[in-house]
Amino acid sequence: MWIFIALLLIQFAISTLLSELNLVHLKRVAAAPPPEWAARLDTSRFPQMIAYSAANTRLGRVSRAVGLGVTLAILLSGFLSTLAGWASALAVPRVVQGLAIFAVLGAISYLSDIPFDLISSFGVEKRFGFSTITLKTWLLDQAKSLALTLVLGVLLGGGLLLLIEWLGDWWWLAAWLLFGAFQILVGFLAPVVILPLFNTFEPLKDEELREKIEALAQKAHFPLGGVFQIDASLRSTHSNAYFTGFGKTRRIALFDTLLDQHTHEEILSILAHEIGHWKKKHVFKQLAAGLVLSGIGFLSVKLLLDIPWLYETLDIGDLYRQVGTAGAVAAVGLYLVSILLSPLGLFVAPLANWVSRRYEYQADAYSLDLYDHPTALETGLIALSEKNLSNLFPHPLVVAFRYSHPPLIERVAAIRAIVMHTRHRRA
Ligand SMILES: [Zn+2]
Secondary structure: OHHHHHHHHHHHHHHHHHHHHHHHHHHHHHHOOOHHHHOOOOHHHHHHHHHHHHHHHHHHHHHHHHHHHHHHHHHHOOHHHHHHHHHHHOOOOHHHHHHHHHHHHHHHHHHHHHHHHHHHHHHHHHHOOOEOOOHHHHHHHHHHHHHHHHHHHHHHHHHHHHHHHHHHHHHHHHHHHHHHHHHHHHHHHHHHHHHHHHOOEEEOOOHHHHHHHHHHHHHOOOOOOOEEEEOHHHOEOOOOEEEEOOHHHOEEEEEHHHHHHOOHHHHHHHHHHHHHHHHOOHHHHHHHHHHHHHHHHHHHHHHHHOOOHHHHOOOOHHHHHHHOOOHHHHHHHHHHHHHHHHHHHHHHHHHHHHHHHHHHHHHHHHHHHHOOOOOHHHHHHHHHHHHOOOOOOOOHHHHHHHOOOOOHHHHHHHHHHHHHHHHHHHO
């Protein structure tokens, strides 16, 4: 039990330390920004940027503390053994007993997150002029994601429990294949089945821009499934663009908010960046790395799930000796193992983020090469960051642990170096 408590506290401490460090760093640098940047950035927005970061840090602080409190209460109160006893007494197949446990634990986590979602959507995000969501849209979103979670939870959670019960020592290999196949399937289906549940996709209305985008894709020999705009303004004014789907379902989705706030040149340079991710096979490489990691993950889960003291700790040793790792016991075991393995994520994150940041630089270089415009990418990225009130001066440690994209300033510096270099070469 002490191992569990120690792991939870260490993670809590590291997360809190990173967040607080980040805010202190932001305030210090923004008060006296590097002179070469002070001239290029809109410093009048700095107080807003700091206030937005501070508000989110405060919210994160409370939400993290509540999360820790809830998990500790679940572990220390004997709730898990009561829950396992209750579920295993249900007159249903074992797999359904396990699913009942998932449902209860999932409901607790969902309910403890809801207040923070509400405060974020209707408090912080509204106060800073981002959130445009209505209570009706929010409620509909909740209903749709709950339904989606329920369907996927029964399919994947049930599948996992069945494999554990049926396949003995080899369940992890089958589970890995199942989840890997599911991940790839979602890649194909997300743009046509899941995302349209939440947003309306319609062909890009701006004909001129669409022709420019198609010309750009053709120049890159990039097969395009379609160019769509989505009604992101339904929820917030934060803007973005992304590629989604594989093969025939591959499409570009531009937030309507992006279309309102950026020039054609900026949008094209941002899309050229996204095309760069495909051309450089980043999407494929990250999917492959994710599959390898999840294989290691499933094997670790299997090894930990077989340790008897896991169950003795929680007074479900008798049940474990009776049914082995199946049904309710497996479900509780999986919950405990997820706590044991969560610090691993903390160590994998810096590596994964480092790779991802390198990919971002490569995609920027590709964009400058494909869409030959000296300033559009730079001004596009600066405008995107400033309008989203992104933290322009994150602490380097926080960048290492949490940033999948380079901080704006380092990114723009790299872009400028490439532009200068190209200019020299041409001269
Ligand atoms: Zn990118």
